[in-house]
Amino acid sequence: MESLLLKLARQLDSLDEASLASLWTKYAEITSRFEPTKRWEEACLVLSFITAKRMKNRLFNHYWAQQQTPYAPDQEPQPQDMFPQGFTLEEPKERKPCRVIPFKLPENKEK
Incomplete structure (x- = not known):
C-alpha cells in the first residue's frame, strides 16, 4: 500500500500546480454539495490531491525562503493561507431525530 501511495505522490508531484489550480473550482463546487455517490467521493479525492x-x-x-534568509525566531514568516480566497464549506444541515421502526421476525409455523 505504501508503494502505491508513493507512486501516487510522484505522479501528483509531476503535475503543474497552475494546471491543477484551473480545476480547483470545479471540484470544490462538486465536493461542497454532498451526494452519496462514487462521483462525489472521487471529486473529493481530486480536490484533496489539488x-x-x-x-x-x-x-x-516557505522553508526554501527561510533557508535563504534566516530570520529571528519571533520574526519568522508564516506560510500563506492554504485555500483560495472566498472558499467556504457548506453549513451542516440541522439534524432531525430519527425514528426506529420495530421489526418482527415471522413466526415459524410448523404443521
Whole structure:
C-alpha cells in the first residue's frame, strides 16, 4: 500500500500546480454539495490531491525562503493561507431525530 501511495505522490508531484489550480473550482463546487455517490467521493479525492500539491509547494517555498534568509525566531514568516480566497464549506444541515421502526421476525409455523 505504501508503494502505491508513493507512486501516487510522484505522479501528483509531476503535475503543474497552475494546471491543477484551473480545476480547483470545479471540484470544490462538486465536493461542497454532498451526494452519496462514487462521483462525489472521487471529486473529493481530486480536490484533496489539488490541495495537497498546493500545500506542498507553499511549504516548500516557505522553508526554501527561510533557508535563504534566516530570520529571528519571533520574526519568522508564516506560510500563506492554504485555500483560495472566498472558499467556504457548506453549513451542516440541522439534524432531525430519527425514528426506529420495530421489526418482527415471522413466526415459524410448523404443521
